[in-house]
Amino acid sequence: MSLELRRIPGAPMAQTLQIRSHELTVDGSVAEGGADGGPDPHDLYDAALGACKALTVLWYARRKGLPVQDVHTVIERDASAERSGTYRLAARLQISGDLTDAQMTELEAVAHKCPVHKLMASVTTEITTTVERMP
Structure with a gap:
């Protein structure tokens, strides 16, 4: 699977993020030089954890027939260190x-076993980056 980001013309930093048929704006805060037109990359990282925990709990509850009616998830970030x-x-x-x-219980x-939690805490992620000229 791949996803794609393209700069929004005229915006100082904002990007359109395309994932399958979904599209959203990613931007830096005003303090970072953006226009705060959408979540920044750290927000998306943190949101991935919260979404994964909620969806994992809902999937498990449905599979086990547990009477879960709603899940509200809050993620608190401490990036001070x-x-x-x-x-x-x-x-x-x-x-x-x-x-x-x-x-x-x-x-x-x-919730502790959601796949994104495992990715963040237990898996070695290998990243390669290539920079090319636009055609």
């Missing part, structure tokens, strides 16, 4: 439904 090698994300999931304490364990 990022330059020295530590980027902290705290995920809080609020789940509604007629669930027992044991089921809530089960869902918490499932």
Whole structure:
């Protein structure tokens, strides 16, 4: 799978992000020289974790027949030590439904195992970058 970003003409930094049939704007904040026309790359990184946890819990609950009615996810970022090698994300999931304490514990364990959490915390990601002239 690939995704594509193209600069928005006339915008100082903004990019249109195309993923399959979905399109959204990615931009830097005003302080970074952008127009804050969309989330910045750190926002997308953090959002990937929150979305993965929520979708994983919903998928698991449906598969196991657990009565989850709603999931609200909040991701808190602490990037204060990022330059020295530590980027902290705290995920809080609020789940509604007629669930027992044991089921809530089960869902918490499932949330810890979402694929993006594993990617961020356990997997070595290899990145190659090529810079070319535009045709």
